[in-house]
Amino acid sequence: LLEKYTWPGNVRQLENVLLYAAVSAQDGVIEVCDLPEQVFARGAEDLTGAERAVSALDELEKNAITNALRAADNNVRLAAEALGMPRTTLYRKLRRLGLRN
Numbered sequence: 875l876l877e878k879y880t881w882p883g884n885v886r887q888l889e890n891v892l893l894y895a896a897v898s899a900q901d902g903v904i905e906v907c908d909l910p911e912q913v914f915a916r917g918a919e920d921l922t923g924a925e926r927a928v929s930a931l932d933e934l935e936k937n938a939i940t941n942a943l944r945a946a947d948n949n950v951r952l953a954a955e956a957l958g959m960p961r962t963t964l965y966r967k968l969r970r971l972g973l974r975n
Contacts, residue, residue, distance in 0.1 A: 875906060879913050900970055907932065907970055936971045939964070943973075 881887055891913055898908040938957065946952035954964040968974035 875909060875913060898969075900966055905970070907972065932971060935967065936973065939967060939971065939973065 876888075876891075891910055892904075894910050895904045895908040899905065900908075939953070942953040942956045943950070946956060950964055950968075951961050954961040957964065959967075965974070
């Protein structure tokens with residue numbers, strides 16, 4: 875996605891996007907979801923089949939988490955239990971998927 879983006883702001887914009895992604899990244903690994911919306915949205919039509927599959931899985935995960943939180947009345951501990959994952963993992967996924975800060 876970074877290579878396919880046209881970078882109208884040139885190097886300065888690239889530096890800002892990488893800084894943003896580095897701050898957003900979990901475990902020191904920058905993923906597509908860590909990129910600013912304008913970069914992700916602009917390159918979405920150029921995603922490979924594997925990248926589209928990951929995006930679809932992220933959407934399924936996001937829906938499952940949203941439904942679990944709704945069922946648990948936004949109680950993260952109860953939602954994590956319902957999803958069968960540690961609470962800290964759910965918090966990390968919430969941040970990665972843009973559901974919480």
